[in-house]
Amino acid sequence: MSTRINLLVIFILIINLPSYATNIDKSLYRTPNADNLLYLELDVGLIIIEMNPLFAPKHVAQIKKLVRNDFYNGLTFYRVIDGFVAQAGTSIDEDNGHLDFEIKNKSLQLPIESRIANTVNKPFTLVQSPDMFAAKTGFIEGFTVAKNSEDSLTWLTHCPGVIGMSRNNAPNTATTDFYIVIGQAPRYLDSIMSVFGRVIYGMDNVQRIKRVNAKHNGNFINLSEGTTIKNISVASDLPKDKQLNIVVERTNTTRFRKKLSQRRMRADPFFYEKPPQVLDICQVPVETIIL
Amino acid sequence: MSTRINLLVIFILIINLPSYATNIDKSLYRTPNADNLLYLELDVGLIIIEMNPLFAPKHVAQIKKLVRNDFYNGLTFYRVIDGFVAQAGTSIDEDNGHLDFEIKNKSLQLPIESRIANTVNKPFTLVQSPDMFAAKTGFIEGFTVAKNSEDSLTWLTHCPGVIGMSRNNAPNTATTDFYIVIGQAPRYLDSIMSVFGRVIYGMDNVQRIKRVNAKHNGNFINLSEGTTIKNISVASDLPKDKQLNIVVERTNTTRFRKKLSQRRMRADPFFYEKPPQVLDICQVPVETIIL
Structure with missing residues (x-):
């Protein structure tokens, strides 16, 4: 009897333990570096x-430092404009908007990092050339990018789910506030904002962040009505059992290129007339799977 | 004392009662025809x-007929794909998807109405020419449209908030199901779907429609988890006191054209480098005010 149970246990271990290792084709999916993942916990998910x-x-370095100092925990998404962005990351003065955290902390001011990436050795998968806003658009490791015609500059495009750092009028004034794009891509912000990441899971939860009555600049009149950040963690700081086993589709594979081509050609009979053979870089899903 | 109160009451009436009539400049805003407005009530708003x-x-005629027959009340949004569409409008067979309402009701099948509008006498405000998906894009009475280069065809574009009729593969197969666009504009659907309206209020509530575990085709596995339609009414059928006083920005005014131009030029110092002077037709807000 005990042998049978042990065999059963071993059998279960054999089926369950390595399942995510064997079921996912590593040539098609990559495991993001846990040092670069943020778990943003809201009451909506x-x-x-x-x-x-x-x-x-x-x-990225500053965000990680702030996260590790619990800077964001308890703060509220104080500016959420439907179809545009959800913004959080600083305290708000009830009368005047920003409590001068930023002014008090000049040391936190970041240089603009919008077109500094050296992508020469990074595999680029072309999506559209020209695109309405850039000479070329495409993917680098799951991220949507644009390039100039000489290929000398590459920047992340403002698609839904992209996360960037808010700033004042001057370019080098970002400190702690961030925004997540929640609506039709505001591509006019491309290359003048420091975009540093993208939502790979829970975009439906991002959409649940509350829109509340706001002043002319979009800041909420009554901050307490907004959605609060319960916690942000860097995934690699969490105990192993709290880290999700998450994989993201590779965008430099033959399979992904075929997907792009199918999206462009629309062979499916549903398309009784074929659309123009162009692709909007912000309208191409990249798969994320939690194993 | 009583005279003072009466004067006060009259004074309040004078300030409050005609406020919506006088504060809104009718040359800049129009009141939509209540015969063409649907109030879609969900538990989320x-x-x-x-x-x-x-x-x-x-x-439009069929939707009104179905609404007036309480067809939609109690039905569930059964296919909600984040970043794409929220779909409702028919019963679902737990095993096979659609309960054959459509097949049983061939009389409900609608001819495709995607490019039939005669817009010759309608004021058209140009936004972009060429746009990535069409020769021209612009506005006609608050609606986003595209045109071919000869101006002989006009169609509604698939921007966020647009509502169209779902269909099977053949063009003339729409019956009762509708979809609302909730993500980056799926412009590849332009001119092959019958778009019949757009959300002018409550897009934040549309975003709250539940995304639930789904089958491969996007239909929910467990329909009872979805968001239910409490009621849909044609506004003009409601008692006057239940009709909201709603106005929508006109899109053929000098003010609106100036707004487009400002969006294109971005003179604001926030834009320390100016973006390409193009406009995405789906990234231009049109104001709605409830008075």
């Missing part, structure tokens, strides 16, 4: 963000 | 849709 230090290294 | 019979007259 979990959101996972993959940061990309290639495009905004100082922003 | 109210959504108001303006239908446009110029573009899809038979679809």
Whole structure:
């Protein structure tokens, strides 16, 4: 009897333990580096963000430092404009908007990191050339990018789910506030904002962040009505059993290129007339799977 | 004392009563025809849709007929794909998807109405030419449209908030199901779907419609988890005191054209480098005010 149970246990271990290792084709999916993942916990659910230090290294470093100092925990999404962005990351003065955290902390001011990435050795999968806003658009490791015609500059595009750092009018004024794009891509912000990541899981939860009555600038009149950040963690800081086993589709594979081509051609009979053979870089899903 | 109170009451009436009549400049805002407005009540809040019979007259007529027969009340949004569409409008067979309402009701099948509008006498405000998906894009009475280069065809574009009729593969198969666009504009659907309206109020509530575990085709596994339609009414059928006083920005005014130009030029110092001077037709807000 005990032998049977032990055999059963071993059998269960054999089936369950390595399942995620064997079921997922590693040539089609990659496991993001847990050092670059943020778990953003809201009362409406979990959101996972993959940061990309290639495009905004100082922003990623600062966000991680702030997260590790519990800076964001308890703060509220204080500016949520439906169809545009959800913004959080600083305290608000009830009378005047920003409590001068930023002014008090000049040391936190970041240089703009919008077009600094050296992507020469990174596999680029072309999506559209020209695109309405850039000479070329495409993917680098799951991230949506644009390039100039000489290929000398690459920047992350403002698609839904992208996360960037808010700033004042001057370029080098970002400190702690961030925004997540929640509506039709505001591509006019491309290359003048420091985008440092994208939501890879829980975009439905991002959409649940409350829109509340706001002043002319979009800041909420009554901050207490907003959605609060319960906690943000860097995934690699969490105990192993709290880290999700998450994989993201690779965007430099033959399979992904075929997917792009199918999206462009629309062979499916549903398309009784074929659309123009163009692709909007912000309208191409990249799969995330939690195993 | 009583005279003072009466004077006060009269004074309040004078300030409050005619405020919506006088504060809104009718040359800048129009009051949509209540015959073309749908009030879609969900447990997450109210959504108001303006239908446009110029573009899809038979679809609008059928939707009104179905609404007046309480067809939609109690049905569930059974296919909600984050970043794409929220779909409702028919019963679902737990095993096979659609309960054959559509097949049983061939009389409900609608001809495709995607490019039939005669817009010759309608004021058109140009936004972009060429746009990535069409020769021209612009506005006609608050609705986003595209045109071919000869101006002989006009169709409604699939921007966030647009509502169209679902169909099977063949063009003339729409019956009762509708979809609301909730993500990055799926412009590849332009001119092959019958779009018949757009959300003019409550897009934040549309975003709260539940995304639930789904089968491969996007239909929910467990329908009872979805968001239910409490009620849909045609606004003009409601008692006057239940009708909201709603106005929508006109899109053929000098003010609106100036707004487009400002969006294109971005003179604001926040734009320390100016973006390309192009506009995405789906990234131009049109104001709705409830008075």
